[in-house]
Amino acid sequence: MPNEMTAISTVDAVVLSILEGELKVLLHCRPVQPYEGSWALPGGFIRVDEDADAESAIRRILKDKAGVTGLYLEQLATYSGPDRDPRGWSISIAHLALVPGAKLAIDEGKAALVSIDDLPKLPFDHGKIIKDAVARLRGKGAYSTLPASFLGKNFTLTEMQSAYETALGTRVDSSSFRRKVLSLGILTDTGRSRQGDNRRPAKVYRLTKAVGTFDRTLGHSAG
Amino acid sequence: MPNEMTAISTVDAVVLSILEGELKVLLHCRPVQPYEGSWALPGGFIRVDEDADAESAIRRILKDKAGVTGLYLEQLATYSGPDRDPRGWSISIAHLALVPGAKLAIDEGKAALVSIDDLPKLPFDHGKIIKDAVARLRGKGAYSTLPASFLGKNFTLTEMQSAYETALGTRVDSSSFRRKVLSLGILTDTGRSRQGDNRRPAKVYRLTKAVGTFDRTLGHSAG
DNA sequence: TCAATAGTGTCTGTCAGACATTATTAC
DNA sequence: GTAATAATGTCTGACAGACACTATTGA
Numbered sequence: 006m007p008n009e010m011t012a013i014s015t016v017d018a019v020v021l022s023i024l025e026g027e028l029k030v031l032l033h034c035r036p037v038q039p040y041e042g043s044w045a046l047p048g049g050f051i052r053v054d055e056d057a058d059a060e061s062a063i064r065r066i067l068k069d070k071a072g073v074t075g076l077y078l079e080q081l082a083t084y085s086g087p088d089r090d091p092r093g094w095s096i097s098i099a100h101l102a103l104v105p106g107a108k109l110a111i112d113e114g115k116a117a118l119v120s121i122d123d124l125p126k127l128p129f130d131h132g133k134i135i136k137d138a139v140a141r142l143r144g145k146g147a148y149s150t151l152p153a154s155f156l157g158k159n160f161t162l163t164e165m166q167s168a169y170e171t172a173l174g175t176r177v178d179s180s181s182f183r184r185k186v187l188s189l190g191i192l193t194d195t196g197r198s199r200q201g202d203n204r205r206p207a208k209v210y211r212l213t214k215a216v217g218t219f220d221r222t223l224g225h226s227a228g
Numbered sequence: 229m230p231n232e233m234t235a236i237s238t239v240d241a242v243v244l245s246i247l248e249g250e251l252k253v254l255l256h257c258r259p260v261q262p263y264e265g266s267w268a269l270p271g272g273f274i275r276v277d278e279d280a281d282a283e284s285a286i287r288r289i290l291k292d293k294a295g296v297t298g299l300y301l302e303q304l305a306t307y308s309g310p311d312r313d314p315r316g317w318s319i320s321i322a323h324l325a326l327v328p329g330a331k332l333a334i335d336e337g338k339a340a341l342v343s344i345d346d347l348p349k350l351p352f353d354h355g356k357i358i359k360d361a362v363a364r365l366r367g368k369g370a371y372s373t374l375p376a377s378f379l380g381k382n383f384t385l386t387e388m389q390s391a392y393e394t395a396l397g398t399r400v401d402s403s404s405f406r407r408k409v410l411s412l413g414i415l416t417d418t419g420r421s422r423q424g425d426n427r428r429p430a431k432v433y434r435l436t437k438a439v440g441t442f443d444r445t446l447g448h449s450a451g
Numbered sequence: 452t453c454a455a456t457a458g459t460g461t462c463t464g465t466c467a468g469a470c471a472t473t474a475t476t477a478c
Numbered sequence: 479g480t481a482a483t484a485a486t487g488t489c490t491g492a493c494a495g496a497c498a499c500t501a502t503t504g505a
Contacts, residue, residue, distance in 0.1 A: 012276055014235040014319060051308075053235055053317035058309040083306040083321050085274075086281040094276035096237060096319060098306050163457075181494055183458070204456040205502040221493080386484075404467055406485070427483040428475040444466075 012085070013095040016063040017048030017131070019081065019138035020073065022118060023155045023171050024106040029118040030135055031109065032127075033070060039091045040128040044117070046135070047071055048097065059098040067102070071116055076104040077154040077216060081138055089130050097129070101138045103154035146172045149218040150191055161199055161207035162186065169223065177223060189219050235308070236318040239286040240271030240354070242304065242361035243296065245341055246378045246394050247329040252341040253358055254332065255350075256293060262314045263351040267340070269358070270294055271320065282321040290325070294339055299327040300377040300439060304361055312353050320352070324361045326377035369395045372441040373414055384422055384430035385409065392446065400446060412442050 020031035032044040049066045056062040060078060067073045081099040089095055111118065119125070121139055124132065146152045152172035156164060166182045186192060192210040200206035243254035255267040272289045279285040283301065290296045304322040312318055334341060342348070344362055347355065369375045375395035379387060389405045409415060415433040423429035 010276060011234050012237040012274055014237065051235055051317075051319075053233060053310065059306060059319070080305055082303055083282060085321070087276065094274075096274075096282070096321070098308070098319070161457085178495055178497085179457090180459075180497080185494080200503070201456080203454075203504050205458085205504095207457055223494095384484085401468055401470085402484090403470080403486075408467080423476070424483080426477050426481075428477095428485085430484055446467090 013090060013093055014051045015048055015090075015095060015097045016051060016059050016066065016100065017046045017097050017134060018063050018067055018078075018100045018102050019046060019135055020067070020071070020076070020102040020104060020109075021121075021138065021142065021155075022104050022106045022109060023168060024118055026167070026171060027120045027122070028139070028171055028174075029106075029120050030124070030138075031071060031073075031116060032119050033116040034114065035128075036115075043128050044119075044125055045128050046099075046131045047116075051098075060100070063098075063100050072110050072112075073102075073104060073108070076102045076108075077151070078102045081134070081141060084130055084134060097134075099134045099138070101141055103142075103151065105155055105157050107157070143173055145218075147223045148221070150212060150214075150216050153212055154216060159195055159197070159209045159211050161209055163207055165210070173223070182223070185221065185223060189221075191217065191219070236313060236316055237274045238271055238313075238318060238320045239274060239282050239289065239323065240269045240320050240357065241286050241290055241301075241323045241325050242269060242358050243290070243294070243299070243325040243327060243332075244344075244361065244365060244378075245327050245329045245332060246391060247341055249390070249394060250343045250345070251362070251394055251397075252329075252343050253347070253361075254294060254296075254339060255342050256339045257337065258351075259338075266351050267342075267348055268351050269322075269354045270339075274321075283323070286321075286323050295333050295335075296325075296327060296331070299325045299331075300374070301325045304357070304364060307353055307357060320357075322357045322361070324364055326365075326374065328378055328380050330380070366396055368441075370446045371444070373435060373437075373439050376435055377439060382418055382420075382432045382434050384432055386430055388433070396446070405446070408444065408446060412444075414440065414442070 022029050031047060033047045035041055035043050035045050047067060047070050051059065051062045056065065079101050081101045083096060083098045085096045087094045109118065121135065124135065142151065146169065152169045153165060155168045155172065162183055166177055166179060170177055191213050193213045195209045195211055197209040198206040199209050245252050254270060256270045258264055258266050258268050270290060270293050274282065274285045279288065302324050304324045306319060306321045308319045310317045332341065344358065347358065365374065369392065375392045376388060378391045378395065385406055389400055389402060393400055414436050416436045418432045418434055420432040421429035422432050
């Protein structure tokens with residue numbers, strides 16, 4: 006148990022997803038003090054008797070609290086100080102997670118996906134952490150396959166472009182996007198097609214490798 | 229004091245500098261257990277009764293242990309787990325610091341600047357932390373003024389180019405470097421010149437702003 | 452045929468890399 | 479003048495952005 010001489014060690018996660026064409030973050034309703042009943046980022050204490058490291062801790066918590074598994078996860082930054090948590094001098098190792106919208110099983114009242122443009126005031130420094138997470142996504146998204154983590158295993162180029170546009174918050178020219186993405190060799194043609202309503206079917210691709218970076222950048226043109 | 233139920237909270241710093249044209253890291257000789265007498269990264273416990281946050285903690289330690297102040301400092305990543313420190317489940321919030329070589333007052337026997345290509349085997353996971361720090365510098369250096377932190381306040385373009393080349397580990401074409409750097413408006417002409425031995429004097433510049441990023445990249449041509 | 456979306460062709464401006472050239476100092 | 483380094487000029491290939499164009503489906 007924490008005491009006056011040691012820091013409280015916690016982990017938090019900014020779980021981002023795309024739903025209804027908007028970038029959203031997973032918030033959960035805190036069941037215990039402090040800030041009981043407030044919406045906040047999912048997180049909790051590191052358990053030194055069972056967690057292999059901070060990433061294991063946040064994976065355990067996301068699985069228990071939100072039923073989320075198998076998502077893309079990377080460390081974001083660590084927030085610390087005497088005042089950010091009323092329980093005492095605390096450390097939060099914050100993580101960024103990306104997950105396809107459909108994969109989240111939201112338990113109404115306990116959890117919610119909230120648009121990042123429509124956030125309530127959040128306890129701790131969770132507002133700042135979310136801001137940093139979105140900045141990381143937008144900074145890294147332009148030269149990596151990070152935004153593809155919002156998609157399922159298979160997707161069309163139009164779907165991929167849409168995920169990039171929502172993730173980056175900018176419009177992208179479809180010709181440039183296709184040319185770039187196809188020339189990079191990061192996609193594998195599945196040989197299948199998918200058709201929506203009343204239009205030409207689109208080829209279905211999947212990522213050749215999990216998540217990687219490329220040297221060239223995607224566009225920055227404003228919408 | 230740490231006990232079996234809480235994590236040990238520490239901070240470490242990878243202090244990089246350029247000396248003799250090589251990228252070097254500051255190591256200090258551990259005066260206490262564990263690994264007493266081994267060379268390791270400077271670091272220590274967070275003191276919840278005096279530190280405002282992790283960055284304050286590492287600044288305090290660098291000042292006390294190595295007499296280093298006023299350096300560029302950013303958070304790198306946080307390393308954690310039950311096995312990385314023999315004293316128990318530990319957290320280390322690692323930082324990346326850049327400092328001009330001349331600014332370091334090295335106390336022989338207690339501290340040393342060691343070339344990153346010639347590192348001894350280090351305790352804890354300090355080898356991995358240094359590797360990550362250099363990767364961060366090389367990744368971020370190509371599109372930011374980070375490597376300028378290795379220089380003093382005033383410098384010539386040739387000195388700046390040399391700092392970039394050492395920091396990035398690549399050669400850069402001087403014409404391209406000058407064109408890019410001058411067109412970005414990140415430098416202010418001091419109006420002064422500096423002359424070495426037997427050659428044309430070079431204009432002296434300083435950074436217009438502290439440390440910033442730019443959208444375009446510097447070259448990646450191999451040396 | 453039309454509507455709608457998927458996908459291609461091509462022009463143009465920007466810019467990094469390469470490298471030749473000129474400028475300024477000490478001797 | 480030479481040697482050495484600072485600084486500039488210029489050509490070229492790569493590529494992003496723009497946008498016109500063609501292709502494939504259902505109705």
